[in-house]
Amino acid sequence: MIRRAKVYDLGQPYWQGMPVHPADPPFQYYLYRYHEHTKKLFESVAPGFADSIGLVVTSMHAGTHFDTPIHMSRNLKVLDHDITPYQQDKGYSNLPAGLHSVDEVPPLVLRGVLL
Numbered sequence: 001m002i003r004r005a006k007v008y009d010l011g012q013p014y015w016q017g018m019p020v021h022p023a024d025p026p027f028q029y030y031l032y033r034y035h036e037h038t039k040k041l042f043e044s045v046a047p048g049f050a051d052s053i054g055l056v057v058t059s060m061h062a063g064t065h066f067d068t069p070i071h072m073s074r075n076l077k078v079l080d081h082d083i084t085p086y087q088q089d090k091g092y093s094n095l096p097a098g099l100h101s102v103d104e105v106p107p108l109v110l111r112g113v114l115l
Helices: 035-042
Strands: 028-033 053-057
Antiparallel strands (some): 028 053
């Protein structure tokens, strides 16, 4: 089945005003640094060079994504682990293996119908 399989990218583009869950912040993109502003900055290192940098603000739940196990809990437990000791203001720290990653989730190879 895999030899004849086709891969479809189900990812959707991010854009200002894209639909998000009502409890989540909206997707926002800001042009943080403009070419005109950086040309002088790089003049001594690379004459004529300039760059721009964008800043994205959104929740980790926006867009097409794959949830890690830590995303949802029941009675403050994920896969039988009490998650409260691992929560910190800047995220989770020292989580037990398997709670924070999808690295070991096997690819989903399924029959599909293209509509």
